[in-house]
Amino acid sequence: MAVDSALASPLGPPACEKDAKALRFIEEITRNADLVQERVLDEILSRNAEVEYLKRYKLDGATDRETFKSKLPVIKYEDLQPEIQRIANGDRSNILSAHPISEFLTSSGTSAGERKLMPTIKEELDRRQLLYSLLMPVMNLYVPGLEKGKGLYFLFVKSETKTPGGLLARPVLTSYYKSEHFKTRPYDPYNVYTSPNAAILCADSFQSMYTQMLCGLLERQQVLRLGAVFASGLLRAIRFLQLHWQLLASDIETGTLNNKITDPSVRDSVDEILKPNQELANFIRNECSNENWEGIITRIWPNTKYLDVIVTGAMAQYIPTLDYYSGGLPLACTMYASSECYFGLNLNPMCKPSEVSYTIMPNMAYFEFLPHEPADSFSGSTQKLVDLVNVEVGKEYELVITTYAGLCRYRVGDILRVTGFHNSAPQFHFVRRKNVLLSIDSDKTDEAELQTAVENATQLILREFNTSVVEYTSYADTNTIPGHYVIYWELLVKDSANSPTDVALSQCCLAMENSLNSVYRQGRVSDNSIGPLEIRVVRNGTFEELMDYAISRGASINQYKVPRCVNFTPIVELLDSRVVSAHFSPALPRWTPERRR
Numbered sequence: 001m002a003v004d005s006a007l008a009s010p011l012g013p014p015a016c017e018k019d020a021k022a023l024r025f026i027e028e029i030t031r032n033a034d035l036v037q038e039r040v041l042d043e044i045l046s047r048n049a050e051v052e053y054l055k056r057y058k059l060d061g062a063t064d065r066e067t068f069k070s071k072l073p074v075i076k077y078e079d080l081q082p083e084i085q086r087i088a089n090g091d092r093s094n095i096l097s098a099h100p101i102s103e104f105l106t107s108s109g110t111s112a113g114e115r116k117l118m119p120t121i122k123e124e125l126d127r128r129q130l131l132y133s134l135l136m137p138v139m140n141l142y143v144p145g146l147e148k149g150k151g152l153y154f155l156f157v158k159s160e161t162k163t164p165g166g167l168l169a170r171p172v173l174t175s176y177y178k179s180e181h182f183k184t185r186p187y188d189p190y191n192v193y194t195s196p197n198a199a200i201l202c203a204d205s206f207q208s209m210y211t212q213m214l215c216g217l218l219e220r221q222q223v224l225r226l227g228a229v230f231a232s233g234l235l236r237a238i239r240f241l242q243l244h245w246q247l248l249a250s251d252i253e254t255g256t257l258n259n260k261i262t263d264p265s266v267r268d269s270v271d272e273i274l275k276p277n278q279e280l281a282n283f284i285r286n287e288c289s290n291e292n293w294e295g296i297i298t299r300i301w302p303n304t305k306y307l308d309v310i311v312t313g314a315m316a317q318y319i320p321t322l323d324y325y326s327g328g329l330p331l332a333c334t335m336y337a338s339s340e341c342y343f344g345l346n347l348n349p350m351c352k353p354s355e356v357s358y359t360i361m362p363n364m365a366y367f368e369f370l371p372h373e374p375a376d377s378f379s380g381s382t383q384k385l386v387d388l389v390n391v392e393v394g395k396e397y398e399l400v401i402t403t404y405a406g407l408c409r410y411r412v413g414d415i416l417r418v419t420g421f422h423n424s425a426p427q428f429h430f431v432r433r434k435n436v437l438l439s440i441d442s443d444k445t446d447e448a449e450l451q452t453a454v455e456n457a458t459q460l461i462l463r464e465f466n467t468s469v470v471e472y473t474s475y476a477d478t479n480t481i482p483g484h485y486v487i488y489w490e491l492l493v494k495d496s497a498n499s500p501t502d503v504a505l506s507q508c509c510l511a512m513e514n515s516l517n518s519v520y521r522q523g524r525v526s527d528n529s530i531g532p533l534e535i536r537v538v539r540n541g542t543f544e545e546l547m548d549y550a551i552s553r554g555a556s557i558n559q560y561k562v563p564r565c566v567n568f569t570p571i572v573e574l575l576d577s578r579v580v581s582a583h584f585s586p587a588l589p590r591w592t593p594e595r596r597r
């Protein structure tokens with residue numbers, strides 16, 4: 001490793017000249033964060049001076065912060081829906097951006113049950129690429145020698161659709177993996193993957209996962225890091241291995257790829273590396289047939305130095321399971337990003353998950369911060385927004401962005417807490433996403449969606465069994481892989497001789513699933529990342545006990561409200577100890593890649 005003192009960076013000695021350049025870049029933009037922000041806003045507003053949206057607010061070509069802040073409202077997705085719909089329907093005039101909208105990125109956040117459509121422009125790919133290019137230079141400061149091996153990353157593309165006006169609508173990572181930026185990336189010894197591009201780009205999730213796992217097994221000694229975007233994805237890969245190791249071992253034994261893999265380019269990509277290897281097949285059979293899967297990751301991939309997965313936010317629920325399978329390998333959360341914009345990176349990626357802070361990169365967009373008071377009754381838009389460099393350590397804010405693609409003062413919905421600064425760029429702990437009650441994978445179910453789902457399901461037992469749901473709460477059960485939603489119901493059965501049957505309650509599970517948003521249903525149907533929804537009927541009086549418990553722990557009896565989601569272990573245990581019957585969704589809910597609107 002070339003560590004030349006001339007290359008030294010305040011972040012640490014870089015591994016090579018390329019890293020030195022990246023680290024210098026981080027230093028430069030974080031030192032001049034405010035100036036960079038001013039320049040970014042000026043650039044966005046000047047190039048978009050003639051677009052319909054900015055003209056509507058009579059910006060008259062002004063590009064300074066004061067005018068911008070005094071004239072433009074802080075908005076949510078729903079406020080932009082008419083403009084987005086026009087673009088989706090084919091209106092090519094400059095509505096939000098002077099640069100043509102190249103495609104829509106489909107967010108895992110939903111509006112009226114459908115994924116939000118985020119407009120994007122071609123050059124945003126360069127910005128995303130730039131952020132990616134900073135990750136390894138930072139990681140190399142903490143983990144030496146990564147150029148001597150490979151990364152086993154489970155990466156997937158998802159289905160894409162076209163809007164009525166012909167624009168592609170697909171997730172941001174699908175857009176990135178299918179771009180030339182990714183497909184024809186130059187060789188970089190620090191960024192070599194075991195997964196062939198063809199496997200990553202294969203739309204069939206079984207074929208893609210199978211091949212990526214196979215290649216990871218074939219090169220198990222070379223694998224130095226293992227990852228997926230989110231923790232749930234890596235656990236899905238482990239589950240896949242549990243289900244399919246026999247097939248994989250037999251391919252390795254014979255040196256021939258299973259004929260379930262039909263995609264010709266995937267077959268070609270494996271041809272080069274798959275040779276009969278009896279010893280490896282025996283090893284895999286031996287490890288995987290063992291009942292005990294504790295530490296399986298380090299047993300199969302013994303040189304793994306860390307797991308590269310996001311375990312902050314909703315993904316924190318998976319930390320114990322990852323620790324179990326990996327024997328406690330470090331978990332590296334490297335970046336914080338969204339469909340709207342990529343935000344920043346973790347400059348200390350080997351820290352504990354609870355200590356992860358993301359440094360916002362001031363060149364990515366113009367950032368503002370809405371002070372967030374937890375039980376605040378004010379409407380957010382009446383509060384003064386704070387600029388990037390002026391946020392205060394210890395305070396919580398909602399992130400508001402103005403992007404090159406044309407979102408102006410857009411509320412992302414993430415709540416962040418300032419933990420410190422790197423130079424003048426603040427570092428944030430991801431606190432939570434607003435209004436998310438339940439999440440297993442990238443699905444985000446809020447209280448209103450759950451309420452509607454319960455109401456819809458209740459109709460099924462109300463009519464036929466004269467039974468109503470007196471109280472309910474929910475729990476994201478991640479003890480199983482994939483995890484699943486559990487809904488606890490306390491029922492009021494009016495005629496005990498005619499109480500709801502298992503069939504009826506199972507149908508209620510399915511009715512709830514059909515009422516949930518499209519990201520949930522896609523997780524169930526297409527990604528297989530969420531298991532069947534379960535209703536656990538609890539005996540009468542359970543929710544009163546729940547209240548007693550809360551009051552015994554200091555809750556006010558006047559203000560007590562049934563929590564619509566529980567995750568505190570004693571409460572889950574109390575509920576589970578009162579369960580009289582459990583029912584699962586008997587079928588997959590409705591889902592097609594096409595949007596309803």
Ligand code: AMP
Pocket residue numbers: 106107108109172310311312313314333335336337338339340412414430432433442
């Ligand atoms: P999407 O637009 O579907 O890509 O979802 C983006 C959202 O995922 C963000 O707004 C966050 O709520 C969440 N997210 C992304 N990166 C992280 C991270 N590193 N830690 C926690 N949550 C994240």
